[in-house]
Amino acid sequence: MILVTGATGVVGREVVRRLPSDLGVRVMVRDPGQAAEFAGSGVDVAVGDFGDAASLARAVDGVSAAFVVTVRIGADDDVRFVRAAQRAGVERVVKLSAAAVLDQGSVDLVTRWQRANEELLRVSGVEWTLLRPRAFMSNALGWASSVRGEGVVRALYGESACACVDPRDVAEVAARVLAQPGHAGRAYTLTGPEALTAADQARQLGQLLKAPLRFEELTRGAARAGWLRRYPAAVAEALLESAERQRAGVKTQVEDTVRVVTGRPPGSFREWARDHLEAFAPVRQEPGSVPAGS
Known part of the structure; x- marks a missing residue:
């Protein structure tokens, strides 16, 4: 049995789709309502939360390998999961981390947290594999509203480059490793x-x-204000630091890992965008229709 946490997220959902069904797949979701997504798929659903030891124990019971995604920055969710995995005899854990852990001088809150989680796994006694993606191409969906409504993309340091990755490629690597x-x-x-x-x-x-x-180039102040509307202050500052590292050129290195693991080259941004173009396309009114709200 393979357990996938974060199964309704941008990577976890794709991992579930790519795992061979004959291995037995279980997903852990926090909200019972999310279980409907997997109805009829043959996937076992465990309702659980990293903060609930009893539900974690149920989720890892009988599991041989697990894909672990944690998103509560600074929380001890990884500690709780590793303890539960050790008790249950889970043999292998594949952890979604981040490429930033390798960036020299990267000491922001998010990166320190990821480094600590990696070290926790290394000394756990459980077989481990770490996946360290660069920024996801799907982050571009944050522009969808302004593209549809204004024909505008706004970003901080718009001329700084990043070797961003298709999250579907991350999922394909994860599924093969699992x-x-x-x-x-x-x-x-x-x-x-x-x-x-x-x-x-x-x-x-x-x-x-x-x-x-x-x-349109965002100022640092505008970027900070936008992130503060979505994240705690420490996370917003970490994102600003990350943008500065990208501006310094530390995120341009291209790796061949996707091809080595999967046997095919990684997908391009153009391919990702083509497959998600509907999210950016303006809403078209049918001839003779009355605009909403009229």
Whole structure:
């Protein structure tokens, strides 16, 4: 039995889709309502929370391998999971971390937390594999509203490049590592095939939409304000530090790991954008229709 946490997230959902059904797949979800997504799929559903030891114990019972995604920055969710895995005899844990742990000078809250979680797993006595992706291409969905409504992409340091990765490629690597032997004690840095700037991505989106998009550079203050509306202050500051590292050029290195593990090259941003173009396309009114709210 393979357990997937974060199964309704951008990577976890794709991991579940890619795992061979004959291995037995269980997902851990916090909300019972999320279980409906997996109805009829043959996937076992465990309702659980990293903060609830009893529910964790139920989730890992009978599990041989687990994919672990934690998102509460600074919390001890990884500690709780590793303890539960040790007690249950889980043989292998595949941990979603981040490429930032390798960046020299990266000491922000998020990166320190990820490094601590990696070290926790290394000394746990459980077989482990670390996945360290660069930024997800799907982060571009944060522009969807402004692209649809204004034809604008706004970002901080729009001419700084990052070798962002398709989260579907991360999921494919995770599924193979979970299902196949030979990955114990390895840390895989995962990137896309090239380093792109936000301005590059805006140009490619515009080409696919057949409508040029305007790029607008955000100030640090505007970027901070936007992140503070979504995240705690310490996380917003960590994101600003991350942007500064990208501006310094530390996120441009392209790795061949996706091809080595999966046997195929990583997907490009253009391919990802083409597959998600509906999210960016303006809503078209049918001829003669009355606009909503009229």
